[in-house]
Amino acid sequence: xxxxxxxxxxxxxxEGATVAFNCTYSNSASQSFFWYRQxxxxxxxxxxxxxxxxxxxxxxTAQLNxxxxxxxxxxxxxxxxxxxxxxxVVNIQASKIIFGSGTRLSIRP
Amino acid sequence: DTGVxxxxxHKITKRGQNVTFRCDPISEHNRLxxxxxxxxxxxxxxxxxxxEAQLEKSRLLSDRFSAERPKGSFSTLxxxxxEQGDSAMYLxxxxxxxxxxxxxxxxxxxxxxxx
Numbered sequence: 643x644x645x646x647x648x649x650x651x652x653x654x655x656x657e658g659a660t661v662a663f664n665c666t667y668s669n670s671a672s673q674s675f676f677w678y679r680q681x682x683x684x685x686x687x688x689x690x691x692x693x694x695x696x697x698x699x700x701x702x703t704a705q706l707n708x709x710x711x712x713x714x715x716x717x718x719x720x721x722x723x724x725x726x727x728x729x730x731v732v733n734i735q736a737s738k739i740i741f742g743s744g745t746r747l748s749i750r751p
Numbered sequence: 752d753t754g755v756x757x758x759x760x761h762k763i764t765k766r767g768q769n770v771t772f773r774c775d776p777i778s779e780h781n782r783l784x785x786x787x788x789x790x791x792x793x794x795x796x797x798x799x800x801x802x803e804a805q806l807e808k809s810r811l812l813s814d815r816f817s818a819e820r821p822k823g824s825f826s827t828l829x830x831x832x833x834e835q836g837d838s839a840m841y842l843x844x845x846x847x848x849x850x851x852x853x854x855x856x857x858x859x860x861x862x863x864x865x866x
Contacts, residue, residue: 646793685842685857685858686794686857688855688856729794736799736806736848737799738807739784739796741793741794741795743791744791744792
């Protein structure tokens with residue numbers, strides 16, 4: 643079993659739709675969690691950190707469920723520019739950072 | 752631009768040659784990471800430095816790979832006797848151990864093609 647698992651997609655949704663991704667992790671000692679966005683042939687860029695209380699940044703909402711060991715990302719009112727690969731990242735410690743394989747999202751007009 | 756920089760951005764080499772990549776982290780960041788990414792996969796951790804000390808190496812990092820960060824600033828990743836399986840994007844990231852720990856900032860990567 644992979645330490646961090648994501649549905650690879652692709653998710654193909656119309657503009658304006660709401661889309662949600664989940665990510666599961668296996669190490670209960672994981673300390674911090676992030677969502678990164680990666681455009682084709684570009685480097686990953688931080689989208690948002692994920693806190694236990696849940697957090698929102700504009701159209702994006704991230705949730706963490708430590709009991710079930712999963713993280714979610716919700717994108718509301720999706721835009722064409724949201725098309726990208728979304729990477730789930732789990733930090734177990736400074737020297738042990740695990741990336742998921744990514745979920746591909748494609749927004750169609 | 753004060754972000755993470757990497758050089759070169761692209762490298763094409765023949766199998767068996769040695770290559771060296773450089774990473775310049777964000778200046779105040781004391782943590783530096785190297786990753787490898789292949790198509791359709793997330794970045795895979797290779798190695799981690801805190802200041803000049805290499806504190807962690809993945810088992811992915813065979814003896815053909817070596818990384819240094821001699822003065823705790825820039826870092827180099829060398830691959831000796833390259834193989835076709837080494838073809839990938841090599842990403843460098845940096846972070847600080849201050850209040851906003853763990854948030855990594857990535858460089859644009861070096862894309863290696865081994866012929």
